[in-house]
Amino acid sequence: MCGTCGCGQPLLKPLQRKSAQGAVQYRAIVPVEAAPVEARRIVVERDLLAENDALAADNRAFFAARDMLALNLVSSPGSGKTTLLVRTIEALKEKAAMAVIEGDQQTDNDAARIRATGVQAIQINTGKGCHLDAGMVGHALQQLDAQEKSLLFIENVGNLVCPAAFDLGEAAKVVVLSVTEGEDKPLKYPDMFRAARLMLLNKCDLLPYLSFDVEQAETYARRVNPDIEIIRLSATSGEGMEEWLNWLVDAQQAVIADAPDNPLNPIFPSPMQGEGSVVI
Amino acid sequence: MHELSLAENVMRIIEDEAIAQQFRRVRSVTLEVGKLAAVEPEAMRFAFAAVTRDTLAHGARLELIEIPGQGCCADCAATVAMDEILALCPQCGSGRVRVTGGDRMRVLELEAE
Numbered sequence A: 001m002c003g004t005c006g007c008g009q010p011l012l013k014p015l016q017r018k019s020a021q022g023a024v025q026y027r028a029i030v031p032v033e034a035a036p037v038e039a040r041r042i043v044v045e046r047d048l049l050a051e052n053d054a055l056a057a058d059n060r061a062f063f064a065a066r067d068m069l070a071l072n073l074v075s076s077p078g079s080g081k082t083t084l085l086v087r088t089i090e091a092l093k094e095k096a097a098m099a100v101i102e103g104d105q106q107t108d109n110d111a112a113r114i115r116a117t118g119v120q121a122i123q124i125n126t127g128k129g130c131h132l133d134a135g136m137v138g139h140a141l142q143q144l145d146a147q148e149k150s151l152l153f154i155e156n157v158g159n160l161v162c163p164a165a166f167d168l169g170e171a172a173k174v175v176v177l178s179v180t181e182g183e184d185k186p187l188k189y190p191d192m193f194r195a196a197r198l199m200l201l202n203k204c205d206l207l208p209y210l211s212f213d214v215e216q217a218e219t220y221a222r223r224v225n226p227d228i229e230i231i232r233l234s235a236t237s238g239e240g241m242e243e244w245l246n247w248l249v250d251a252q253q254a255v256i257a258d259a260p261d262n263p264l265n266p267i268f269p270s271p272m273q274g275e276g277s278v279v280i
Numbered sequence B: 001m002h003e004l005s006l007a008e009n010v011m012r013i014i015e016d017e018a019i020a021q022q023f024r025r026v027r028s029v030t031l032e033v034g035k036l037a038a039v040e041p042e043a044m045r046f047a048f049a050a051v052t053r054d055t056l057a058h059g060a061r062l063e064l065i066e067i068p069g070q071g072c073c074a075d076c077a078a079t080v081a082m083d084e085i086l087a088l089c090p091q092c093g094s095g096r097v098r099v100t101g102g103d104r105m106r107v108l109e110l111e112a113e
Helices: A012-020 A024-029 A050-065 A081-092 A109-115 A134-143 A190-195 A204-209 A214-224 A241-257 B003-021 B041-052
Strands: A040-047 A069-075 A098-104 A120-125 A151-155 A172-178 A196-202 A229-232 B026-034 B061-067 B069-073 B079-082 B097-101 B105-112
Touching: A040 A050, A040 B003, A050 A069, A050 A134, A050 B003, A069 A081, A069 A241, A081 A098, A081 A109, A081 A151, A081 A241, A098 A109, A098 A134, A109 A120, A120 A134, A172 A190, A190 A196, A190 A214, A196 A214, A214 A229, A229 A241, B003 B026, B003 B041, B003 B105, B026 B041, B041 B061, B079 B097
Parallel strands: A069 A151, A069 A172, A098 A120, A098 A151, A172 A196, A196 A229, B026 B061
Antiparallel strands: A040 B105, B026 B105, B069 B079, B069 B097
16 A cells, blocks of 8 residues: 555556656655565575685685694683693694684784794684684685695684684684583583584693592583593693694694595594585 | 674675665565574574664564474484484484584575565
8 A cells, every 4th residue: 555645556656657747756755665566585595604614615725735734723711722822832843834823802912922932823803703704714814824734723712602603614623621611511512512523621730629520521522522532631731732742743644644534634524513414 | 692693694695685686675584594503593583683774684574494403323324303412313322423404504585675
């Protein structure tokens, strides 16, 4: 019906007739939106993450072309990711080329801590964003002086929920859980622990002062993800660091060797992530 | 709150389609959301309303269609329905059930004028 006076006449017809007679002033006072336009049904069928996944594939190709091992480090805020990275870089500096992409909502404090070790660090500030996406990492890669056969650590925004959904093109997600958190975090945030290939149980030097149940935390993590690898360590005291460093060296060797059955080969996504899944 | 990013992706898809299909207003948007897609419907509605404000989809109705989760047991190879990410295989009890469906989201259709 007519949107102006409710007279029951379709608006479009008189408008067309009037304008054909040149009565433009009448046309001008009737809002265009008031015309009852037929709604059309438009079939779209487009995946919400398709664009991110395409950009992640570009990043993955970038890493593969340079035999780089890219790891996506995820955790809650304050789990000790940056300290762990600083200690890791100090230990491996003589053996491997490394670089870091730092994701935080604000500040470049973490990148400054990494740069103090002499390693290149690129800071991404996500502003209000709660996670890194493949496009942001792709932009950072353009600034990166990427070395062949290097290790690239992507430190995601501290958040155990959102980063799980965004593939960055990494070979694997590494989730850091500190023992000052609850041991039931894997059950509370199953998507993240399921998406991760390795869990680092950090700050283990503090265990004597806490009631954190390590066995229970590991049981929970394996309930969520039976294939998850677990290393107990402390970036501060150094315990367990050797196992982590060996894991990194092995993973990097595997990428260089390009073994087709190697789960860390960048062309194969994590088995528990469902990337090869039927797209709904 | 990654629903905000997802809602922005919905908006981007709408804008693309508006150019390709020549429409100026969106009345409704139908989204398929996998049960295992880690999306909170209420957060999605909130984010959608915020992102579409003052755009061609301002005030558009958001229809959410839930797609059931599906998995494949890595131990006994059974195809199983998954209500949650922590599901055990109903055939053999294994916890190694891989998600094979219902973990994605897509814009199914639009009603536009």
